[in-house]
Amino acid sequence: MNTKNSNCLIIFTRNPELGKGKRRLAATVGDPAAFEIYKFLLAHTREITKDLNGTKQVWYSEEVxxxxxxxxxxxxxxxxxxxxxxxxMKIAFLEAFKTHDHVIIIGSDMYDMNQADLENAFEQLKSHDAVIGPAEDGGYYLLGFTKKLVAGVFENKEWGTERVLEKTLNDLKNVNCAVLEERNDVDYYEDIKDIPVFQQFLKHI
Structure with a gap:
């Protein structure tokens, strides 16, 4: 399964548990709805990744x-x-680079992404050192590298803040980096309140 000169997709996910994860969303919609929304997002992530060419790795927050x-x-x-x-993230990348040349990481809360987006990101790594997908909240929804990490990219960041993208782009300024379209991940009620597919989880609000 793991062969050199191939693609590897790392998916970071939280072990789904009621009352944990999606805390900013749960503050508005409540724990039960936030739990169901996260399970829905996990199912979407599986749908857009299961047929992707290359190795797919799921990295759980707590335990396999x-x-x-x-x-x-x-x-x-x-x-x-x-x-x-x-x-x-650094540990996951280093593990993937043992057997793959093109490695990309995503989270599991991106309804605003599909398989073609991931295929495009891997295509970019054929001619770039790095690829990044900016998120509307000032972070990023996708990050990838060819053959090795860029030094400093995972250090000295205040994760979850609006300056992560800016600081990461600064780390990447000396390499050939492809920047994808900006997308929105799901962190707050405002991120989903106008999207029809999420209305089934919001009837109680």
């Missing part, structure tokens, strides 16, 4: 779940390690 909806015939499973998000 063996008998869940992530099919082990499609996805390799790992547990995240590290004290902050930057170190967790």
């Amino acid at each position: 779940q063996k008998n869940d909806d992530w099919d082990t015939a499609i996805y390799d499973k790992y547990a995240q390690e590290g004290e902050d998000l930057g170190l967790r």
